[in-house]
Amino acid sequence: MSVALSALEISRALTRISHEILEANPSSDLITILGIPTRGAHLAVRIAASMSQIAAREIPVGMLDITMHRDDLRMHPPRPLMPTSIPSSGIQGRDIVLVDDVLFSGRTIRAALDALGEIGRPRTVQLAALVDRGHRELPIRADFVGKNLPTSTTQSVKVHLTEIDGIDQVVIEDN
Amino acid sequence: MRHLLSISDLSKAEAVSILDTATELARVSDGAVKKLPTLRGRTIVNLFAEDSTRTRISFEAAAKRLSADVINFSAKGSSVSKGESLKDTALTLQAMGADAVVIRHGASGAPQRLADSEWMLASVINAGDGTHEHPSQALLDAFTIRKHCAKGAPDLAGIRVAIVGDVLHSRVARSNILLLNLLGASVSLVAPPTLLPVGIEKWPVDISYDFDAVIPSVDVVMMLRVQQERMSNLFFPNAREYSRYFGLNSDRLKLMSPHSIVMHPGPMNRGLEIAAEVADSARSVIVEQVSNGVSVRMAILYVLLAGQSLEAGEK
Numbered sequence: 001m002s003v004a005l006s007a008l009e010i011s012r013a014l015t016r017i018s019h020e021i022l023e024a025n026p027s028s029d030l031i032t033i034l035g036i037p038t039r040g041a042h043l044a045v046r047i048a049a050s051m052s053q054i055a056a057r058e059i060p061v062g063m064l065d066i067t068m069h070r071d072d073l074r075m076h077p078p079r080p081l082m083p084t085s086i087p088s089s090g091i092q093g094r095d096i097v098l099v100d101d102v103l104f105s106g107r108t109i110r111a112a113l114d115a116l117g118e119i120g121r122p123r124t125v126q127l128a129a130l131v132d133r134g135h136r137e138l139p140i141r142a143d144f145v146g147k148n149l150p151t152s153t154t155q156s157v158k159v160h161l162t163e164i165d166g167i168d169q170v171v172i173e174d175n
Numbered sequence: 176m177r178h179l180l181s182i183s184d185l186s187k188a189e190a191v192s193i194l195d196t197a198t199e200l201a202r203v204s205d206g207a208v209k210k211l212p213t214l215r216g217r218t219i220v221n222l223f224a225e226d227s228t229r230t231r232i233s234f235e236a237a238a239k240r241l242s243a244d245v246i247n248f249s250a251k252g253s254s255v256s257k258g259e260s261l262k263d264t265a266l267t268l269q270a271m272g273a274d275a276v277v278i279r280h281g282a283s284g285a286p287q288r289l290a291d292s293e294w295m296l297a298s299v300i301n302a303g304d305g306t307h308e309h310p311s312q313a314l315l316d317a318f319t320i321r322k323h324c325a326k327g328a329p330d331l332a333g334i335r336v337a338i339v340g341d342v343l344h345s346r347v348a349r350s351n352i353l354l355l356n357l358l359g360a361s362v363s364l365v366a367p368p369t370l371l372p373v374g375i376e377k378w379p380v381d382i383s384y385d386f387d388a389v390i391p392s393v394d395v396v397m398m399l400r401v402q403q404e405r406m407s408n409l410f411f412p413n414a415r416e417y418s419r420y421f422g423l424n425s426d427r428l429k430l431m432s433p434h435s436i437v438m439h440p441g442p443m444n445r446g447l448e449i450a451a452e453v454a455d456s457a458r459s460v461i462v463e464q465v466s467n468g469v470s471v472r473m474a475i476l477y478v479l480l481a482g483q484s485l486e487a488g489e490k
Contacts, residue, residue: 065199068211068241068477078482080192081199114212 004149004157007168010130013146014043017128018050020144025095030123032091033061035099036112037082042163043130044099060087064098069111069118084115092120097144101159103129106140131170133157178290178299179475181308182353190357191329194318197474201467203240213481214243217274222264223302224250224280229441229465230302230311234277237472243480246273261285262294269295275480276300283307283346298479306344306405312440313350315471316397317358319464323436324394332359337389338380339365340399340421340448343372344406347440348399352380363389367421369410386421390430397438398423398449414447424450428458436460 005013025031033051035044041063048061065082073079098112109127116122128144133151149172151157156173160166176189185193203211219238223231231247238245248268250256255264261280268276275298278286283305290299303309317331324334336355342348342364355362356379363381364371375382383389390396401417411417418424423437431437437449437459445451454461 068213073213073481076482078478081196081477083199084202118211 001171001173003169004131004172005147005170010146010168010170013130014046015050017144017146018047018054021047021097021126021128022051022055024126024143027095028055028057028059030093030095031059031097032087032089032094032122033059033097033099034064034086034091034116035061036108037063037065038164039101039159039161040099041082042161043101047097047099047128060089062087064112064115066108066111066115069114071107071111086119090120091116091122093123095124095126096122097126097128099128101130101161102157103127103132103140103142103145104135104157106136106138109140110138130159131157176478178286178301179310179479180286180290180299180301182310182313182350182357185310185354185357187330187357190314190317190354193314193471193474193478194321195329196477197314197318197467197470200473200477201470203470203473210240210242212242213477214238214241217243217480218246218272219243219275219277219476219480220246220248220268220271220273220297221302222248222268222276222278222280224255224278224285225303227279227302229468230279230309231277233465233468234300234302234311234472234476236469237476240469241473241476243274243476246271261288262292265289265292265294268297273297275476277302279303281305300475300479303346305346306349307346308350308353309346309440310350310354311468311472311475312347313354314475315464315468316347316351316438316440317354318471319438319460319467320355320360320395320436321358322467323460324434330358331355334360334395335363335393336360336395336397337363337365337393338397338399339386339423341370341401341410342366342375342399343370343410344402345399351397352378363393365389365421367411367417386427387430390427391432394432394435395438396423396431396435397440398443400440400442401444401448418447422448422450423453425452425456428453428456431458438464441465 033044033048035041048059051059062085065084067079067081126143129142130146131149132145133149159170235245277300279302285304286299286301365383365386439461
């Protein structure tokens with residue numbers, strides 16, 4: 001097990017992502033941040049808080065459960081559903097930034113795009129990930145990345161956050 | 176979990192997880208999206224050998240909201256009415272590739288027979304068998320009670336429920352008693368002695384013959400339908416007397432504690448076990464039970480079917 005990102009590095013990465021999102025979207029009043037539960041949702045809250053501070057305006061934040069849209073449901077025992085909460089401003093015509101902790105195969109994001117399509121038609125959909133570990137199986141890329149981590153498929157990347165795990169760090173484990 | 180035959184097969188954690196899943200799915204039904212792709216390509220057969228309105232429609236709506244294909248099959252108008260056996264019906268369904276069979280049958284234990292047999296590989300969901308059990312109704316009742324009375328708790332600890340009426344013939348009561356106990360609620364039965372089953376004293380319930388004495392102390396009054404079609408003998412002198420002693424009328428409604436609710440699994444005999452003005456009152460959650468039924472049945476189908484095929488394929 002090795003630590004890939006410390007608490008300080010995670011905090012810097014999130015601040016940088018917040019700045020990048022605002023730069024890439026000059027009309028910041030249309031941005032909505034949606035996290036993918038569970039850890040992506042906590043990261044989304046942190047990013048939205050940091051963006052609200054920088055832009056001096058409230059950035060809407062919510063979470064989007066993608067379980068029912070997964071393509072690997074039949075390969076695992078049933079997963080518990082996570083909450084979905086869409087801000088009152090909705091997603092129609094808005095610039096949606098999806099937030100996930102680790103970008104790996106890209107299948108979660110594909111499911112998230114399907115889940116979004118069921119709710120409405122955003123103007124744009126962008127993707128922020130704390131860690132991009134490569135090994136994509138679908139034509140999907142992140143717009144905002146905290147850190148690119150070259151890994152082998154036999155390793156697993158675990159993101160720990162204080163909200164759930166009591167500590168902020170990203171570790172790589174060899175299986 | 177492969178089948179849902181009886182509440183007694185469920186652990187408390189499994190029951191709570193079905194209710195939690197239903198809570199999330201209820202948001203789907205409330206929101207703009209009424210359809211999810213989760214069970215696309217799965218076939219669910221509604222095999223109803225007994226009459227039903229809301230259970231069949233509810234399972235059908237639940238299956239369709241999860242994008243499953245639904246085949247409705249009722250005894251009337253099918254070869255069952257020509258005398259086809261349950262086995263041959265099951266073999267037919269297996270040959271057609273059913274992934275789940277929702278069965279209602281007049282014989283207690285028919286779903287169990289279907290599940291234990293080698294006739295088919297599909298998941299079996301008990302939608303009411305004879306006077307045995309009706310687990311999906313108990314789950315939707317628990318869901319409704321939790322929503323109104325549990326104040327955010329995951330289970331039903333400390334909630335007091337009165338189940339009133341024809342317990343003898345009621346599969347809804349049997350499933351509800353099991354589930355309410357599992358989730359920590361306390362149950363009082365109120366019924367004339369002729370409508371209580373033999374051996375009732377061993378059930379984990381209080382028994383009372385005095386409805387007025389029980390009403391003020393409970394959070395939920397669950398009325399049961401008087402099942403005249405299953406009554407071969409006289410169980411009470413006449414309908415007027417039954418209604419007077421065990422019917423929920425507007426005078427009794429006034430005795431209820433302030434936040435308590437009135438439930439009924441339907442179909443109601445208005446004027447017999449429940450007065451029309453009570454059924455339509457603000458305390459009545461009877462219509463809400465029906466819409467909760469769809470969310471709870473979606474959760475049941477999700478838990479039984481969404482992750483299943485690998486397991487079934489390994490057999």
